[in-house]
Amino acid sequence: AKALEFEFDTLACASTGNLMGSVAAHGAKASMNTLVLYPANLEKGKILGAAIYGATLVAVDGTYDQVNRLCSELADNHRWAFVNVNMRPFYAEGSKTLGYEVAEQLGWLAPDHCVVPGASGALFTKIHKGLKDLVQTGLIDSADTKMHIAQAEGCSPIAQAFNDGSKEVRPVIPDTLAKSLAIGNPADGPYALRTIAESDGSAVIAMEDEIVEGIQLLAQTEGIFTETAGGVVISGLRRLVNQGVIKPDEVTVAYITGNGLKTQEVVESVVNPVHISPSYDAFEEAMAGR
CATH class of the missing domain: 3.40.50.1100 (Rossmann fold)
Incomplete structure (x- = not known):
């Protein structure tokens, strides 16, 4: 809401995972261009959680702190709303x-x-x-x-x-x-x-x-x-x-x-399932030792 109020057309963030999903979802709902930057070793589930909303994904070979510094540089040179950089006061208060x-x-x-x-x-x-x-x-x-x-x-x-x-x-x-x-x-x-x-x-x-x-x-x-x-x-x-x-x-x-x-x-x-053939006896035999 604040990004739109300040007439930004692009919503962005540096993220360790959870924030990027939220930013991507809100960006999609607001019909804004959305850009998320994250450490390249992030779990796939978190990446998928942002990708499904159509956000532009940028995997950075570095730590979160390096990603965040990059976002600070980008915020200085582009009129983009970085949730945890130039929009941080509103993000934190939330x-x-x-x-x-x-x-x-x-x-x-x-x-x-x-x-x-x-x-x-x-x-x-x-x-x-x-x-x-x-x-x-x-x-x-x-x-x-x-x-x-x-x-x-x-x-x-x-x-x-x-x-x-x-x-x-x-x-x-x-x-x-x-x-x-x-x-x-x-x-x-x-x-x-x-x-x-x-x-x-x-x-x-x-x-x-x-x-x-x-x-x-x-x-x-x-x-x-x-x-x-x-x-x-x-x-x-x-x-x-x-x-x-x-x-x-x-x-x-x-x-x-x-x-x-x-x-x-x-x-x-x-994940350590018991494997059996599809029969009652096989089930009973497998369960007997548990």
Whole structure:
């Protein structure tokens, strides 16, 4: 809507996967030219999610941070609406709705804890800001929610800074299963650290071998199939509970931000069917040992 208001005719973004699908869909609906740039090693499911809307796809041989720098250069030289560059303030503010929706669904109460996946840090900070907005407008009485950011071991610059007691977020080169969180130089990293401090929250790191475990745990206990970012959140939540940071009787919201069908490659090993001939006896024999 803002891109049209500012009379842009092309909508664009740098993406680790989820944003590109959304941008492509909204661009198609608005009859805008749509351009999405992404790291070439992205999962096929996420690429398909943008391609189906007719967006122009540009696979870049590099990290997300390199893709984002390229988009900044393009935004300087083309009159295009880059959602996470020259349109970033509007894009980031939109994330506050995830705070609004949670409070509404809890009967206009703020949760005790929020566990949020961390990439650029924008989603994490804006959820907290959204809860504070509701206090200021009188829709909820208070928002003492402790904010916890969850990052993958292979890309955890914000969590590392928190654990080191540093106010400086040092860039890293991502090497993680959670490609949607693979932002090595998070633009909102310092703000994320401030949010942790303001809310008396924390940062937690999910080990790479725990990501798939988190995906399976959520699927097998709640019937929700999440992509890798959700696996990071659930693994981080489990760690926080085991550490006593989050108590069983506290209201805790774990933000699951993507569908598992987008990252099927990481869980292919769980497919292990029993092969039988089409007969009753074959079925009974195969099942007898299970």
